[in-house]
Amino acid sequence: MNRTRIACAIAGAALAGMTAASMAADRPDYGKREFDSNCAVCHGRLGKGDGPYAGMVDTKGGADITQLTKKNGGVFPIYKVTQTIDGRFQVKAHGPREMPIWGADYLIDAKDKLASADTPFDPEVLVTYRIYALAEYVSRLQAK
Numbered sequence: 001m002n003r004t005r006i007a008c009a010i011a012g013a014a015l016a017g018m019t020a021a022s023m024a025a026d027r028p029d030y031g032k033r034e035f036d037s038n039c040a041v042c043h044g045r046l047g048k049g050d051g052p053y054a055g056m057v058d059t060k061g062g063a064d065i066t067q068l069t070k071k072n073g074g075v076f077p078i079y080k081v082t083q084t085i086d087g088r089f090q091v092k093a094h095g096p097r098e099m100p101i102w103g104a105d106y107l108i109d110a111k112d113k114l115a116s117a118d119t120p121f122d123p124e125v126l127v128t129y130r131i132y133a134l135a136e137y138v139s140r141l142q143a144k
């Protein structure tokens with residue numbers, strides 16, 4: 001390991017430590033908050049697919065989202081999860097989708113929020129942030 005890589009590793013570890021410490025403090029957990037208000041109705045608070053609406057929409061048994069890491073050889077499929085949540089870029093050939101297209105909703109929201117901003121800001125940045133916060137929370141719901 002050369003010097004730069006060691007420095008990066010230390011910076012990374014410090015950052016990880018900071019994240020853990022700031023999460024322990026009373027910082028809002030955006031991913032959890034978003035999940036509880038938008039996703040738990042179908043997926044259940046712990047992601048097991050047992051939300052009150054689950055039986056109405058989930059005909060294929062796909063609402064349990066605690067097994068994604070297990071089904072992907074022990075690696076959380078972050079990209080697939082973010083794309084599934086977003087939904088705007090999914091191929092129609094994959095069949096009918098029972099999940100709402102969150103990316104479209106979040107874009108409308110982001111444009112609203114930024115409408116009165118002084119500086120031009122790409123609303124997609126807010127959409128991406130929201131979706132990744134959710135995906136990170138879904139990663140914490142994975143079965144061990």
Ligand code: HEC
Nearest residue numbers: 038039042057058062063065081084085097098099102134
């Ligand atoms: C109206 C019910 C409903 C809501 C609300 C909902 N989902 Fe889903 N979700 C489903 C169903 C049903 C599936 C199974 C695939 C399908 O039929 O589209 C699914 C699939 C998924 C998958 C993919 C699972 C896999 O096996 O690859 C993820 C990840 C996911 N949802 C995350 C979320 C997140 C995050 C939210 C909140 C922003 C959310 N869902 C809100 C119904 C819902």
